[in-house]
Amino acid sequence: MKKRGSFISQKFFLLAIGLFCILVGEFFLALMFSEFEFSIILLRAFLLGIFGFLLIFKGFFAKKMRAFFIFIGMEIILYSFVLQLQDAQFFEFRIKNFWPIFISLSGVSLLPAGYISAKKMKRKFVVPAVAMVLFGGFCSLFSFDVIKMSFSRFMLISMPVVLLLAGAYLIILFFLNQRNSFPQNDQ
Numbered sequence: 001m002k003k004r005g006s007f008i009s010q011k012f013f014l015l016a017i018g019l020f021c022i023l024v025g026e027f028f029l030a031l032m033f034s035e036f037e038f039s040i041i042l043l044r045a046f047l048l049g050i051f052g053f054l055l056i057f058k059g060f061f062a063k064k065m066r067a068f069f070i071f072i073g074m075e076i077i078l079y080s081f082v083l084q085l086q087d088a089q090f091f092e093f094r095i096k097n098f099w100p101i102f103i104s105l106s107g108v109s110l111l112p113a114g115y116i117s118a119k120k121m122k123r124k125f126v127v128p129a130v131a132m133v134l135f136g137g138f139c140s141l142f143s144f145d146v147i148k149m150s151f152s153r154f155m156l157i158s159m160p161v162v163l164l165l166a167g168a169y170l171i172i173l174f175f176l177n178q179r180n181s182f183p184q185n186d187q
Contacts, residue, residue: 015060016053016057019053019056019077020053023046023049023050023053023077023080026049026081026084027045027046027049027084029084044083045080045081045083045084045087046080046084048076048079048080048083049076049077049080049081049084051076052072052073052074052075052076052077052078052079052080053073053077054073055069055070055072055073055076056069056070056073056074056077057073058073059073059113059116060116066116066117067113067114067116067117068113070112070113070116070117071109071110071113074108074109074112074113075105075106075109078105078108078109079102079105082098082101082102082105083095086098093143093144097143097144098143099139099143100135100136100137100138100139100140100142100143101136101140102136103132103135103136103139104132104133104135104136104137104140105136106132106136107128107129107130107131107132107133107136108129108133110125110128110129110132111125111126111129113125114126114129139151142154
């Protein structure tokens, strides 16, 4: 009979090697395409990724707060990837333009953490994750100048419309619930 601990160790060993290969490969790609020689700037994102990798591993073997460690570890690895791309100057934008991408990455990180925590995909993890990805994507349109209007100006213009639509939706929902909650007398 196979021990459960050895199976888990083998499975996570493969995951560990895979994640480590991705981190090292991403580091060398950033180094290869960078305009400057090897420096502490490139090393900072790589070390940040290693730290995230260690947090994910702590999450897999922790008895408490598994989802927390996996979420934070995934988040840090994804942030380090964006930092390495920025340090290698793949983008013309400054890092301050990337805040919406970080919101989307938080949503992406929430999915595996929620799955591992609940042993299946649950709405309480999927809905916020999708909302964060969509909100980050929407804000990226403003941050990367796809939409030339500033975000604050857009919110000033669209907020009354959003409030009107939300109010109408809530009123319709109220009447639908009222109709379904009372028994109908068919005479």
